[in-house]
Amino acid sequence: MIKLYNATLITETGECLTHRDVYIEGGRIAKICDSGTPQPGMVPADTVDCSSLLVSPGFVNLHAHTAMNIFKGIAEDVPADVWFNDMIWPYESKMTEADIYTGTLLGIAEMLNNGVTAVADHYFGEEQVLRAAKDTGIRMDIAPTIFGMAPDYRDRIAQVGGFIKNHREDSPRIRLRFGPHSDYTCPEHVLGEVVDAAKGMGLPIHLHLAETRLQVEQSLERTGKTPFRCLYDAGGFDVPVLVAHGLWVTEEDLDLINGETWFAFCPKTYMRLAAGRGGFFDFSDRLQYSFGTDGAASSGTVNTLEQARLFAMIEKFERNDATLRPAMEIWRRLMAGHAVFGAGGGRMAEGAAADLVLWDLQTPDTMTWYHPVPAILYAANSANVRYTMVAGEFLKYDGRLKMDFAAVAREAMGLQRDLLARGKGRAKVYY
Numbered sequence: 340m341i342k343l344y345n346a347t348l349i350t351e352t353g354e355c356l357t358h359r360d361v362y363i364e365g366g367r368i369a370k371i372c373d374s375g376t377p378q379p380g381m382v383p384a385d386t387v388d389c390s391s392l393l394v395s396p397g398f399v400n401l402h403a404h405t406a407m408n409i410f411k412g413i414a415e416d417v418p419a420d421v422w423f424n425d426m427i428w429p430y431e432s433k434m435t436e437a438d439i440y441t442g443t444l445l446g447i448a449e450m451l452n453n454g455v456t457a458v459a460d461h462y463f464g465e466e467q468v469l470r471a472a473k474d475t476g477i478r479m480d481i482a483p484t485i486f487g488m489a490p491d492y493r494d495r496i497a498q499v500g501g502f503i504k505n506h507r508e509d510s511p512r513i514r515l516r517f518g519p520h521s522d523y524t525c526p527e528h529v530l531g532e533v534v535d536a537a538k539g540m541g542l543p544i545h546l547h548l549a550e551t552r553l554q555v556e557q558s559l560e561r562t563g564k565t566p567f568r569c570l571y572d573a574g575g576f577d578v579p580v581l582v583a584h585g586l587w588v589t590e591e592d593l594d595l596i597n598g599e600t601w602f603a604f605c606p607k608t609y610m611r612l613a614a615g616r617g618g619f620f621d622f623s624d625r626l627q628y629s630f631g632t633d634g635a636a637s638s639g640t641v642n643t644l645e646q647a648r649l650f651a652m653i654e655k656f657e658r659n660d661a662t663l664r665p666a667m668e669i670w671r672r673l674m675a676g677h678a679v680f681g682a683g684g685g686r687m688a689e690g691a692a693a694d695l696v697l698w699d700l701q702t703p704d705t706m707t708w709y710h711p712v713p714a715i716l717y718a719a720n721s722a723n724v725r726y727t728m729v730a731g732e733f734l735k736y737d738g739r740l741k742m743d744f745a746a747v748a749r750e751a752m753g754l755q756r757d758l759l760a761r762g763k764g765r766a767k768v769y770y
Contacts, residue, residue: 629676
């Protein structure tokens with residue numbers, strides 16, 4: 340049992356509750372009470388004085404290619420087609436298991452350092468991704484990537500199904516799903532086969548849809564359908580779907596989605612790769628969404644707060660209206676993403692998952708502040724995150740990560756040299 344005492348709590352709606360004690364046991368919030376109220380029989384093994392701290396639910400990252408932290412900075416200032424075809428996919432074709440494992444550790448370290456307690460990962464090398472998640476303790480939803488253009492795609496679907504069968508009961512912090520890459524790398528009949536496999540195992544899917552206008556135009560030219568319609572006709576919305584991006588969703592697409600469809604919005608990637616405005620901004624009030632980061636090779640970071648911050652400001656700037664996307668709305672969207680993980684997080688309530696962040700806002704970056712939500716949204720950084728807790732376990736404690744990040748960094752530097760020495764390979768897919 341852990342006791343956080345004399346804390347100010349920030350709820351999922353942004354409400355502040357002062358002078359509270361929080362008892363944590365079995366990975367959940369066991370009791371919230373007025374500070375100093377005796378709780379007979381509740382004897383904490385660890386206590387944290389929160390009189391100068393604020394406690395909130397952690398953030399989630401709804402879409403990341405976590406291992407791509409090994410590629411951070413390798414492809415800059417190029418259009419999306421060059422980024423994929425000439426840089427990232429050729430380098431990825433020569434990735435080793437060590438690259439994937441260490442790259443995933445790097446990404447997890449960055450997320451935990453910034454108060455991200457759960458991530459929906461979409462990548463290959465899933466055994467190494469799973470290993471890194473277990474070794475660090477983060478909550479992770481893993482969707483092994485399936486490219487439908489490969490001649491042996493059925494073998495890959497079976498391989499992913501076997502991986503899920505072997506590991507789906509490994510840990511309550513790990514959830515697994517199928518990860519078809521996208522409609523443009525998985526033709527409709529392949530999407531249908533992946534969806535059938537997911538249905539057969541009672542699992543959701545996670546894929547990229549309508550990231551760019553060009554993708555939508557090419558889909559219409561190739562099939563006469565939008566990417567969302569392709570997925571719909573393949574039966575994809577018969578299972579819960581996590582849509583990565585969906586930036587260029589159309590009004591007609593809105594009739595195809597349902598209450599089990601979630602969007603992971605990653606505005607920094609769209610800005611860096613000049614992906615355009617799309618339809619998401621216009622229809623966002625009709626969508627279930629929270630924020631992802633994409634990979635660090637496109638977004639630069641895997642810090643969810645940074646993505647939410649940009650989203651809050653884009654429309655204020657574009658539409659010359661400072662009232663749009665108020666801070667409390669953005670906060671609620673940040674918390675809403677916990678629903679995808681099914682662990683009961685994202686709430687400051689008894690029985691909720693103890694996936695928490697303890698904030699110190701008495702720093703040069705955030706002083707003075709009048710309400711913690713806008714202070715966090717517009718001013719906070721990783722130094723303000725003093726503690727990060729997942730399932731009742733501190734993974735960042737008093738400003739220091741639990742993992743040996745110095746060792747991870749040394750390994751990453753050696754792998755970076757090896758990666759550049761190997762050079763680019765031959766991409767198996769084409770954007």
